Amino acid sequence: xxxxxxxxxxxxxxxxxxxxxxxxxxxxxxxxxxxxxxxxxxxxxxxxxxxxxxxxxxxxxxxxxxxxxxxxxxxxxxxxxxxxxxxxxxxxxxxxxxxxxxxxxxxxxxxxxxxxxxxxxxxxxxxxxxxxxxxxxxxxxxxxxxxxxxxxxxxxxxxxxxxxxxxxxxxxxxxxxxxxxxxxxxxxxxxxxxxxxxxxxxxxxxxxxxxxxxxxxxxxxxxxxxxxxxxxxxxxxxxxxxxxxxxxxxxxxxxxxxxxxxxxxxxxxxxxxxxxxxxxxxxxxxxxxxxxxxxxxxxxxxxxxxxxxxxxxxxxxxxxxxxxxxxxxxxxxxxxxxxxxxxxxxxxxxxxxxxxxxxxxxxxxxxxxxxxxxxxxxxxxxxxxxxxxxxxxxxxxxxxxxxxxxxxxxxxxxxxxxxxxxxxxxx
Amino acid sequence: xxxxxxxxxxxxxxxxxxxxxxxxxxxxxxxxxxxxxxxxxxxxxxxxxxxxxxxxxxxxxxxxxxxxxxxxxxxxxxxxxxxxxxxxxxxxxxxxxxxxxxxxxxxxxxxxxxxxxxxxxxxxxxxxxxxxxxxxxxxxxxxxxxxxxxxxxxxxxxxxxxxxxxxxxxxxxxxxxxxxxxxxxxxxxxxxxxxxxxxxxxxxxxxxxxxxxxxxxxxxxxxxxxxxxxxxxxxxxxxxxxxxxxxxxxxxxxxxxxxxxxxxxxxxxxxxxxxxxxxxxxxxxxxxxxxxxxxxxxxxx
Numbered sequence: 001x002x003x004x005x006x007x008x009x010x011x012x013x014x015x016x017x018x019x020x021x022x023x024x025x026x027x028x029x030x031x032x033x034x035x036x037x038x039x040x041x042x043x044x045x046x047x048x049x050x051x052x053x054x055x056x057x058x059x060x061x062x063x064x065x066x067x068x069x070x071x072x073x074x075x076x077x078x079x080x081x082x083x084x085x086x087x088x089x090x091x092x093x094x095x096x097x098x099x100x101x102x103x104x105x106x107x108x109x110x111x112x113x114x115x116x117x118x119x120x121x122x123x124x125x126x127x128x129x130x131x132x133x134x135x136x137x138x139x140x141x142x143x144x145x146x147x148x149x150x151x152x153x154x155x156x157x158x159x160x161x162x163x164x165x166x167x168x169x170x171x172x173x174x175x176x177x178x179x180x181x182x183x184x185x186x187x188x189x190x191x192x193x194x195x196x197x198x199x200x201x202x203x204x205x206x207x208x209x210x211x212x213x214x215x216x217x218x219x220x221x222x223x224x225x226x227x228x229x230x231x232x233x234x235x236x237x238x239x240x241x242x243x244x245x246x247x248x249x250x251x252x253x254x255x256x257x258x259x260x261x262x263x264x265x266x267x268x269x270x271x272x273x274x275x276x277x278x279x280x281x282x283x284x285x286x287x288x289x290x291x292x293x294x295x296x297x298x299x300x301x302x303x304x305x306x307x308x309x310x311x312x313x314x315x316x317x318x319x320x321x322x323x324x325x326x327x328x329x330x331x332x333x334x335x336x337x338x339x340x341x342x343x344x345x346x347x348x349x350x351x352x353x354x355x356x357x358x359x360x361x362x363x364x365x366x367x368x369x370x371x372x373x374x375x376x377x378x379x380x381x382x383x384x385x386x387x388x389x390x391x392x393x394x395x396x397x398x399x400x401x402x403x404x405x406x407x408x409x410x411x412x413x414x415x416x417x418x419x420x421x422x423x424x425x426x427x
Numbered sequence: 428x429x430x431x432x433x434x435x436x437x438x439x440x441x442x443x444x445x446x447x448x449x450x451x452x453x454x455x456x457x458x459x460x461x462x463x464x465x466x467x468x469x470x471x472x473x474x475x476x477x478x479x480x481x482x483x484x485x486x487x488x489x490x491x492x493x494x495x496x497x498x499x500x501x502x503x504x505x506x507x508x509x510x511x512x513x514x515x516x517x518x519x520x521x522x523x524x525x526x527x528x529x530x531x532x533x534x535x536x537x538x539x540x541x542x543x544x545x546x547x548x549x550x551x552x553x554x555x556x557x558x559x560x561x562x563x564x565x566x567x568x569x570x571x572x573x574x575x576x577x578x579x580x581x582x583x584x585x586x587x588x589x590x591x592x593x594x595x596x597x598x599x600x601x602x603x604x605x606x607x608x609x610x611x612x613x614x615x616x617x618x619x620x621x622x623x624x625x626x627x628x629x630x631x632x633x634x635x636x637x638x639x640x641x642x643x644x645x646x647x648x649x650x651x652x653x654x655x656x657x658x659x660x661x662x663x664x665x666x667x668x669x670x671x672x673x674x675x676x677x678x679x680x681x682x683x684x685x686x687x688x689x690x691x692x693x694x695x696x697x698x699x700x701x702x703x704x705x706x707x708x709x710x711x712x713x714x715x716x717x718x719x720x721x722x723x724x725x726x727x728x
Contacts, residue, residue, distance in 0.1 A: 003529065010525050014517060204512030208573060211479035211506045212529040409481065422443070 003213040007221025008228070011196070015229045025233050029241040033248075055124070056085040056097040063100050065135060069127055089113050098128065171374035174287060175350075179342050179370040181234070182300050186335060186366070189230040189304065190311040193222060194324060197315030197408070206408045215405040220397070223308040230304065287374060295373040295382055302389040303366025306396055307335065313400035316407035317420050338364030342371040350375040360385050362392035399424060430492075432457040432612045433478070433581060438487035440473050447473040449636045450487070455581075455614060455629075460607055462623040462630030462644070463616040464718075466726055469633045471616045472509065475583055478614070479506050491581065502531035505579035509586045509616075511570045515559040519550070519569055522558065523576055530577040537576070544572040548598070564595050571599065575606065582606060583614045588622060600626070620719035630718070634726050644718070651721045654690045655714040656698065659683045662706035668693055671701075683709050 015021055052072070056079045057064065069076045079085045079097070088094045089111065096112035108128060110116065116124075134144050197219075200206045209218055314327040341358045349355065350372045359369040359377075365385050373382070406423040433455040440448040448470045455461045465471050476482045478489060480496060489496040491503070514522055520541055527537035545551045548568045553561055558569070567590045575582060584603070588596050603626065607613060615627060623630060624644065631641035640647065655674060658664065663684055666673065674687035690698055695711075702708050716724070 006525075006528050014514075200512075203515065204508065204510040205514060207481065207508040207510060207512065208506065208526065209529065210481050211476075211504070211508075212501055212526070409476075 003217045004221040004224065007213065007218055008225040011222050011225025012228050015192075015226065016232060021229070021233070025236045026240070028233070028237050029244050032237075032241070033244060053120070054094040056088065056094050057100065058082055058085065058097055059100045061100070061102055063102060063135075064128075064131060067131060067135070069131055071127075074124070074127065086111065098124070100128070170287065172371075174292065175371035175374045176342065178292070178296050178373070179339065179367045182296075182303055182366050182370055183335060183339055185230050185234065185300065186304055186307045187332070189226050190307045192229075193226050193308050194311040194315035195321065196222060196226070197312050197404075198318060198321060198324070201316060201408050202319065210408065215408065216397075216401040219309070219312050219401055219404050223305060223312060226308065227301070227304055288376070291379075291382075292373060296370065298382070298386050299366040299370050299373075299389070302362075302386060302393060306362060306366070306389065306393045307331070309393065309397045309400040313403040313407070313420075316404040317410075317423075334361075334363035335367065338367035342368050350377075360388060362389045365389055429456040429458055431455065432492060433614070434490040434493070435474070435478075436488045436490070438474070438477060438484045438489065440470075440477065440482070441485050446636050448477075448484075451633065451636075451638045452487075453631050453638065453641060455612060457612050458607065458610055459628040460603070460613045460615055460626050462627035463614055463633065464618065464620065464623060464630055464722060465633035466618055470636045471633055472585065474633070475506075475585055475614070475616060478581075478583060479504060502577060503580045505530075505574040505577065505582040507571060507574040507582075507584045507587055509589070511567065511590070513558045513566060513570060513573070516557055518555055518557055519545070519561070520554040523569070523572060526573045527576045530579075532577050540576050540578075541572070544576055547602070548572060563590060564592055567591055568595065568599075571602070575602075579611065581612050581614065583616070585616045586618075587615070588617075588619065620717065620722050623718050632722065632725060639725055640721075647718070647721065648715055651716045651724075653714060653716070654692075656688050656690060656695070657685060657710070657712050657714055658688060658698075658702055658708070659685045659710035660702060660706045660708055664702055664705050666698070666701055667705075668697065668701055671698060687714070 052075045054075050054077070057069075057076050058079055059066075066078060076098075077094075082097070082099070085094070085097045089096060090113060092113065095114075096110055096116070099109040099111065101107040108125075110121070110124065137144060137147060200209070206218075213221075310331050314324055314331065317327070318324050338358060341354065341364060355368060355372060358364045359372050359381075366389065369377075369382070369385050403420050403423050407420070410419075410423075431454045433453070435451060435453040438448055438451050439446070451470070451474060453461075453463075463471050463474070473482070477484045478496070480498070480501065491500050494500075517525075520538075523541035523544070524534065524537040527540060528534060532540065542551070542554070545554050548571070550565060550568060550572075553565060558566060561569070571587065574584070587599060587603070591599055603613060603615075615623075617623065627644050629641070629643040630647065632639050642650070659679055661683060664686060666688060670691045670693050672689040672691060674689055676684065676686045679685050688698065699708070699711060702711070
């Protein structure tokens, strides 16, 4: 135990005092927010781009009654000559041409030179169909206002038996974010452990160390030390992000108030905002925070330890980083599979059979159980899954320890599954 | 007769497709420098790894001071592996402290000892540098400190002189002799025979996984002493006793005729008399084989 602590301390201090660690810890939140900033900026610019797309309409039966369809992004013009319009498309004077054969809207064609995005196609479709629908209404003596007033617009809000909101959205979001964090940390730090082991093996330091401590102690010390480094970075990121968010929200908040005062935009805005934040608060209240935190820690640690042991075993069997690739795939497959299950099955139905079993199988459970966790999973289920996870961890550490013990002292042999199996079965 | 510090009894080690050690028994007396000799691949490193508890023997027993080898012995053993390795990116002093603590020293003791040894090895100025910033020779010296920092009673050196320049090799030799004087038992594994005669008190020769010879260096040399003598004279000499065979004749650098004689039972004095009857004697010596000669003789036999 003393030795494990010594190695843990050594690994921790060495890694935490590295320049790259300090830089990443400080820059991480900035990079992540910059990353999201860019994504948001791009999607906003998509919506508010200034260039107008010119579309010609060929409407021989006058289905659109020469109505003007133009808006901010699209400018429409009626043409009589199809060939001339096609020429304009070729020279890119206009983007494309709509050919409307009849007013039922069952045969509308779009002719373009470049491929059109799904998004743009949908927008165009909606523009034309809406207009045709309105014209149809008019032709049948109904006004659009009349129709709108008759439409029923209700959102289904789900409640549990206790009468509270189920908070499905926030639960999905919280679960998914938690799962992503687990996934990334397992990979980042698992690979770090693997590299560390390979480095010690290559430097032949390992021979001195294993003459002083048991290979198992070396492996455990390393895994726990790196786990602590990961946890440190994680907490630092949360703290820094929190600070950053706080500073940003103050800055943006101030700006927002200014803008509101200057243009005095719609008065419903505040109440709408209040409604949203109220709904958010209601949903937030549905979360069982202590259960989430306990669950997160259990599955974060369990998953990390389980996979770290596997990564350490890989690191000990190879002579260089480049050789690790062939072993990385089978180890990372279940983790990636878990993430896909989390995205597909769990979000659709957190209590489906597939979701249930994947949250029990130890190699997928850290990710899948994390996604299920916010959906009132019973403590019993969590406990069973955690017990399976940690007993698998003990078993895998025992196996990895055997591979590790022989692997770290075997040089120059091309690592193979056969070789690793031999090491596993040797005494 | 000193007590035996390290006793190896009939140790064998098998790998799947080959035998690494076969029934090897060695007794290393306390306070000796014990040479473990053998060509590459003879099984020396396997034996050293067994003593270091890196691997286990399949058969036989290893005793230290009469006790079966166990985890508590780790702190009494120092090990300088043939393949050297240190953490490249960690400062010298931190590295030494870490390894010392792994061998059971307290943090304070470790710092104290590390500084003492750095001074002794003329490395105190570089204690805050990273290993990768040091010259190869300095790295070798630090590696040596790692193996002795916890004052082990048994020090295992596997080819300690490889990579040392003559000046540092001399410093290292001196440190090894100092440690011996302080009572440390040293197991010195090498395939460089000339250093064995200089340093070792006793030795064992391992060849093809088996021990083929052991004993004190003096005994072994006596055992392999032949009755070949070299006679250097001022004038020409040819033996007049029939039993004496002439092995080889030559001229020394100083211009004296030299002849190697196999006496075949004729006493030294009779032979000497025969020489001085004929000419003036310059030099008369028994050819004692070097450890290198013995080694080659046994290994190629």
